[in-house]
Amino acid sequence: MTTHVTRFAPSPTGRLHLGNARTALFSWLLARGSGGRFVLRVEDTDRERCDEAHVQAQLEDLRWLGIDWDEGPDVGGPHGPYRQTERGEQYRVDYNRLLASGLAYPCFCSDDELAAERRAQRLAGRPPRYSGRCARLALDEVERRLAAGEAAALRFRVPTGVEITFDDAVRGAQRFLSDDIGDFVIRRRDGGPAFFFGNAVDDADMAISLVVRGEDHLANTPRQLLLQQALERPEPGYAHISLIVGEDGSPLSKRHGSFSLHDLREAGFLPLAVANYLARLGHACERHDLLDLPTLAQHFQLDRLSRSPARHDEAQLLHWQRLAVAAADWPALWAWMGPAVHRLVPDSDAEAFVAAVRENLLLPQDGLAWAQTVYSDPLPIDSATRDALTVEAGDFFLHALRALAVHGTDFAALAKQTGQEAEVRGKALYRPLRLALTGREHGPDMGALLPLITVERARRRLEAWASAR
Numbered sequence: 001m002t003t004h005v006t007r008f009a010p011s012p013t014g015r016l017h018l019g020n021a022r023t024a025l026f027s028w029l030l031a032r033g034s035g036g037r038f039v040l041r042v043e044d045t046d047r048e049r050c051d052e053a054h055v056q057a058q059l060e061d062l063r064w065l066g067i068d069w070d071e072g073p074d075v076g077g078p079h080g081p082y083r084q085t086e087r088g089e090q091y092r093v094d095y096n097r098l099l100a101s102g103l104a105y106p107c108f109c110s111d112d113e114l115a116a117e118r119r120a121q122r123l124a125g126r127p128p129r130y131s132g133r134c135a136r137l138a139l140d141e142v143e144r145r146l147a148a149g150e151a152a153a154l155r156f157r158v159p160t161g162v163e164i165t166f167d168d169a170v171r172g173a174q175r176f177l178s179d180d181i182g183d184f185v186i187r188r189r190d191g192g193p194a195f196f197f198g199n200a201v202d203d204a205d206m207a208i209s210l211v212v213r214g215e216d217h218l219a220n221t222p223r224q225l226l227l228q229q230a231l232e233r234p235e236p237g238y239a240h241i242s243l244i245v246g247e248d249g250s251p252l253s254k255r256h257g258s259f260s261l262h263d264l265r266e267a268g269f270l271p272l273a274v275a276n277y278l279a280r281l282g283h284a285c286e287r288h289d290l291l292d293l294p295t296l297a298q299h300f301q302l303d304r305l306s307r308s309p310a311r312h313d314e315a316q317l318l319h320w321q322r323l324a325v326a327a328a329d330w331p332a333l334w335a336w337m338g339p340a341v342h343r344l345v346p347d348s349d350a351e352a353f354v355a356a357v358r359e360n361l362l363l364p365q366d367g368l369a370w371a372q373t374v375y376s377d378p379l380p381i382d383s384a385t386r387d388a389l390t391v392e393a394g395d396f397f398l399h400a401l402r403a404l405a406v407h408g409t410d411f412a413a414l415a416k417q418t419g420q421e422a423e424v425r426g427k428a429l430y431r432p433l434r435l436a437l438t439g440r441e442h443g444p445d446m447g448a449l450l451p452l453i454t455v456e457r458a459r460r461r462l463e464a465w466a467s468a469r
Helices: 018-033 052-065 088-100 111-123 139-147 195-205 215-230 261-267 271-279 293-298 314-327 330-337 339-344 347-360 364-375 383-392 395-407 411-422 427-438 446-466
Strands: 005-008 037-040 104-107 153-156 163-168 172-177 184-187 210-214 237-241
Touching: 005 018, 005 210, 018 037, 018 052, 018 210, 018 237, 018 271, 018 293, 052 261, 052 271, 088 104, 088 153, 088 184, 088 195, 104 139, 153 215, 163 215, 163 237, 172 215, 184 195, 195 215, 210 215, 215 237, 261 271, 271 293, 271 314, 314 347, 330 339, 330 347, 330 364, 339 364, 347 364, 347 446, 364 446, 383 427, 395 411, 395 427, 395 446, 411 427, 411 446, 427 446
Parallel strands: 005 037, 210 237
Antiparallel strands: 104 153, 153 184, 163 172
């Protein structure tokens, strides 16, 4: 088995959306499943949009999902620093190497000039590509303009007539022509590293063996390979995974529902449910049951990654949530339900309450609804339930009250006596009992629920309907 050294390199400009979270999880699974190493790097050179609060939020989201890292900004490691804003000296050494070898040159073109150039190329039916005007400047003019303090970006001089090939672990053999690329920026006018440069240099310096990222980065790869070759750095392998789309096939966005880990967490989804969902999103796992993360890693394989778009499916996410809720122990579910439930349910009832309602839970709000059903006094009844119970009212509930006085919270015995006295059975017996005691037609086993409702609350609820004529 190949040992993979993978990385996740988010830009801290906001919360992690599902696409980034899946990339991080895939990278982590490949590293852990192969006994390799997983590196977290923060690409924080966008000074206007990056924020330390976003860094911490993203780390929190990853930890919540169950992802840890062997090297990173908060744990250190032998290949640091792990924030790009702290790697300026490493970048300067490589800029100077490329300048000295004639593989890079200053570019004085303004944003307006570059935009006008791109517009002219599009109008002429040509793909937008830097014309190379600054590549032809005389050395003395370059030195004069730099000495005068004129701001300049730094561009990589792309060789002409070169074929760039690589074998992508997901998409197979790839072929690009250097003549289609054009000289690209490696250092911005503000002195910060451009994405292509920082990404390529950091992957090499951190000994990353496999870069997992979205297919929208596929066209970036030849630029990064050119840089790694020019700097005589090792080239990682690449695996460009399919993008996540909505159920309608369009790019995933807010209109498709929850789209970030933070959103899912706030909604009450369990991390194990989200991990199992994401691990199957574009990956044909041979196991179809709920797996913990180490087991998921054992069954995660590169050759099972699909090239087709990964379709976000809310029903599948809810499926994994049901399995995760069913697998969780009661203290975990109790904590997950949250303070609103804890205020209603006595501590002495906590374990019994979780056991009674767990099969009817999907999100914490369901726990709150059942806590209100059990412990509210009087029981909230909607108009439809009121109408249904009015039909059943009268002697039926007098029989139920007599049975309650004899059998207490033994629901099976209560129902048996009520049915015998009222001469009803089946739905005609159990439906009105459940409606009167819970206000719902369906729900947890009444044998587990009635002891939590207690004899006193049950009596008040039955008496309310015994007198409704």
